[in-house]
Amino acid sequence: MSRTTRYLETKNCNRCKSNKNFNDFRMVKPLMSGPNKGKKIGWTDVKGKTRFSICKICENSGFMKRYRLNPYNQLFHNFKKRASFAKVPFELTKDEMKIKFEKSGDRCPVFGFKFIKNATKDNRDYAPSLDRINPKEGYTKENTIVVSMLANRIKTDAKIEDIGKVYKFYKSLIKKN
Numbered sequence: 001m002s003r004t005t006r007y008l009e010t011k012n013c014n015r016c017k018s019n020k021n022f023n024d025f026r027m028v029k030p031l032m033s034g035p036n037k038g039k040k041i042g043w044t045d046v047k048g049k050t051r052f053s054i055c056k057i058c059e060n061s062g063f064m065k066r067y068r069l070n071p072y073n074q075l076f077h078n079f080k081k082r083a084s085f086a087k088v089p090f091e092l093t094k095d096e097m098k099i100k101f102e103k104s105g106d107r108c109p110v111f112g113f114k115f116i117k118n119a120t121k122d123n124r125d126y127a128p129s130l131d132r133i134n135p136k137e138g139y140t141k142e143n144t145i146v147v148s149m150l151a152n153r154i155k156t157d158a159k160i161e162d163i164g165k166v167y168k169f170y171k172s173l174i175k176k177n
Ligand SMILES: [Zn+2]
Pocket: 013, 014, 015, 016, 017, 018, 054, 055, 056, 057, 058, 059
């Protein structure tokens, strides 16, 4: 009897070794380059689709690990996206951006609290972030500064004078009460 492709409904993840449904594995796209260009490398699910041998959860935890080791690739990508969204130029190189973050020290220059570098959803305000000092200008060495997400969030694209007005308004409102 000849060997035929096994169409699997479930499979053991090559990393966490648990038996999972085919939907728990990401579908493979054909390779873009190399000797196997155009081919899909993986296992075949019950519907004939090629899938990764590592489950989605394990894949994501690998991604998170890489991100924690070197968050700059992802950050660089995010800021570039933000620049194009805000229609401002992006003139920082990845190295310049990295140096900015590394030289920023470990405290927010606005609030003085310690940055949390691996912040999660719940303490994101303490994470370091890159602010454009003048929001009308782009991401350049001169126009960017590392501040906490909280400071960045409060400032958004407001003018300094506007932030002053917000401060005065709420200060007097709270005094009245
Ligand atoms: Zn797994």
